[in-house]
Each structure stands twice: as C-alpha cells, then as structure tokens.
Amino acid sequence: MSCVGICGSDVHYLVNGKIGDFVVREPMIMGHESSGVVAKLGKDVKNFKVGDRVAIEPGVPCRTCRFCKEGRYNLCEDIVFCATPPVHGSLRRFYKHAADFCFKLPDHVTLEEGAMLEPLSVGVHACKRANIGIGMKVLILGAGPIGLVSLLVAKAMGASKIVITDLVQHRLDIAKKLGADETLLIRREGTEAETVKKIHELVGEEPDRTIDASGAQSSIRLAILATKSGGVAVLVGMGAPEVQIPLINALIREVDIRGVFRYANDYADALDLVATGKVDVKPLITHNYKLEDTLAAFETSKSGQGNVIKGKTTLGQERA
Numbered sequence: 001m002s003c004v005g006i007c008g009s010d011v012h013y014l015v016n017g018k019i020g021d022f023v024v025r026e027p028m029i030m031g032h033e034s035s036g037v038v039a040k041l042g043k044d045v046k047n048f049k050v051g052d053r054v055a056i057e058p059g060v061p062c063r064t065c066r067f068c069k070e071g072r073y074n075l076c077e078d079i080v081f082c083a084t085p086p087v088h089g090s091l092r093r094f095y096k097h098a099a100d101f102c103f104k105l106p107d108h109v110t111l112e113e114g115a116m117l118e119p120l121s122v123g124v125h126a127c128k129r130a131n132i133g134i135g136m137k138v139l140i141l142g143a144g145p146i147g148l149v150s151l152l153v154a155k156a157m158g159a160s161k162i163v164i165t166d167l168v169q170h171r172l173d174i175a176k177k178l179g180a181d182e183t184l185l186i187r188r189e190g191t192e193a194e195t196v197k198k199i200h201e202l203v204g205e206e207p208d209r210t211i212d213a214s215g216a217q218s219s220i221r222l223a224i225l226a227t228k229s230g231g232v233a234v235l236v237g238m239g240a241p242e243v244q245i246p247l248i249n250a251l252i253r254e255v256d257i258r259g260v261f262r263y264a265n266d267y268a269d270a271l272d273l274v275a276t277g278k279v280d281v282k283p284l285i286t287h288n289y290k291l292e293d294t295l296a297a298f299e300t301s302k303s304g305q306g307n308v309i310k311g312k313t314t315l316g317q318e319r320a
C-alpha cells in the first residue's frame with residue numbers, strides 16, 4: 001500500500017464505533033481511500049504486472065445480483081466494502097483486493113492522486129446523478145471534501161456558474177481557490193426565505209441543479225427550496241436518519257430529489273478527469289503522515305485543527 005486518505009467515516013467509526021446499522025464489534029483496520037503498488041498477482045490476473053501503480057476502488061460487489069447486472073452495483077446488498085464493519089480496511093502495508101476493482105495509474109498520475117480518486121468518484125457520481133451539463137447553474141451546499149470534489153467535477157462537466165455554501169469561511173476560501181464563482185457563508189440567524197433569496201442573487205437566477213454535501217436538515221431544505229422548478233436536488237450528505245423537508249414544494253414544482261450512495265462505474269471517469277488535467281485534486285490534500293503516525297493523523301482529522309481538508313497516511317512506497 002502507498003497512500004490512504006482519511007475519510008469522515010473513518011473518524012466517525014473511531015469516535016462513535018458505528019454509523020447507522022454498521023457497528024464496530026471487533027478491532028477493525030481503517031482506510032478505504034487508497035492506492036498501492038502491485039506486489040503479487042493472483043494466478044488468473046492478466047491485466048496487471050508486479051510494480052504497477054494502482055488506485056483501489058474499495059467496494060467489491062457480488063457481480064451476480066440484479067443491481068450488479070444493471071450496473072448499479074453500489075446498491076448490491078452483498079458488497080464487501082473496505083473499513084465498513086466487519087470488513088477490514090486498507091490502511092496497512094499489504095492488502096489484497098480484486099483485480100477488477102483496481103485501476104492502473106498512468107505514469108504522470110501520482111499515488112496521492114490515486115488515493116483521492118475515492119472521494120472524487122463520489123463527486124463524479126453525484127454530478128452524473130444530477131445530470132449536470134453545459135451552461136448549468138449549480139448550487140453546492142457544504143464545502144467539505146465531498147462538496148469540493150463535487151465542485152471540481154461540476155465545473156469539468158460544463159457548469160457555467162457554481163455557488164457553494166458553508167458555515168466555515170476557511171472552507172469557502174478554498175472553494176473559491178478551486179473555482180467556485182460565488183460563496184455564501186451561512187449564518188444561523190438568517191431566515192430560510194432570506195437565504196434562498198441570497199442564493200438566487202448570487203446564482204443570478206434559480207440554480208438548475210443543487211447538490212447537498214452537508215447532510216444538515218437546513219441545507220437539505222434549501223436544496224429543495226432554492227432549486228428551480230423542474231430542476232434536480234441531489235442529496236449526498238448523510239446527517240440525521242430522518243429530516244423534515246418541504247416535500248409538497250418539491251412536488252408542485254417538480255423538483256426531482258435524488259439520493260447518492262458512493263459510486264458505481266465512476267472510478268475510471270474520475271481517473272480520466274485527473275489524468276487529462278481537467279480536475280486537480282492536489283489542493284485538497286493538506287496533511288501528510290507516515291504509517292507510524294496514523295494516530296496523530298486521526299487526531300488531527302478529528303479535531304479539524306490546522307484546517308484539515310484531507311489527511312493522508314503515506315505507507316513508505318510512494319513514488320510521486
């Protein structure tokens with residue numbers, strides 16, 4: 001293994017011991033945003049050779065159920081996903097993975113970028129679910145790693161104006177550097193109607209597409225209320241299991257609400273975006289640690305100190 005990013009879910013498992021129905025009952029190796037160098041091959045593997053640098057798509061589905069056959073393998077009930085209990089993750093020196101879920105990195109793509117294909121694939125999937133196209137106005141709610149990768153992908157897919165929100169100015173500053181046209185610092189004292197109005201002013205009209213990457217109820221409500229009639233609101237953020245939303249408003253204005261769960265058939269596209277230079281994920285990597293300092297890496301991610309966007313553990317094999 002070469003590089004493993006730390007995801008909010010890794011930190012959540014460490015701190016809370018569970019996410020929804022997934023409960024950590026025994027010690028579990030973390031990590032699912034990863035890349036490595038092929039050390040050994042299964043006897044039937046033809047598409048790789050020892051020494052190949054690969055990005056690892058962390059979920060391996062059953063390949064035979066109807067979801068898998070339809071290509072929506074992220075919905076497979078038997079998917080084996082790194083660091084989702086009881087399955088161990090990839091934050092270790094050696095790790096075995098199905099070859100058809102490994103992606104060979106071209107020479108000019110670094111192993112760090114390879115690890116970043118995981119969150120980037122979430123952004124690719126979200127933007128595909130949103131059907132983002134040329135000239136569209138896009139609203140993104142939340143400027144954490146997922147909001148930021150969605151921003152990068154939406155731009156690459158032709159969005160002409162992107163407005164992004166957050167509660168934290170520093171994250172908005174990064175979004176601006178990454179190409180957001182306008183940013184909006186959400187203040188808790190403002191009313192919902194005022195916020196919708198402000199968003200429409202910043203977008204210049206009502207956004208065609210909205211992606212919620214915060215999971216906050218207030219944001220999910222905005223995703224519906226701010227999106228133009230006939231538009232699409234995509235929900236990526238996972239907060240409370242139940243939220244109160246203005247569903248009738250969505251109904252009468254035909255705003256489609258679409259969920260996003262990880263990704264399916266998006267890794268190759270994520271790699272293509274990076275390899276062709278259409279998307280630069282490097283500015284999202286703000287912290288680097290050695291494997292031996294993994295605990296410190298988690299501590300930093302947990303506390304958010306030093307304005308972490310993405311912490312990453314390097315496992316000694318990195319060849320940039």
Ligand code: NAD
Pocket residue numbers: 007008122141142143144145146147165166167168171186213214215216218219235236237238239260261262263
């Ligand atoms: P993060 O916590 O780093 O980012 C969330 C951002 O939203 C933060 O910057 C926070 O300040 C901001 N925020 C919170 N409340 C807000 C509000 N009311 N308005 C605007 N911004 C607000 O997390 P992340 O890693 O970027 O992930 C984002 C969300 O996506 C999380 O809920 C995560 O669980 C979820 N997620 C979902 C999938 C999926 O497959 N659906 C995959 C990965 C992550």
Ligand code: ZN
Pocket residue numbers: 061062063064065066067068073076077078079
């Ligand atoms: Zn399946």
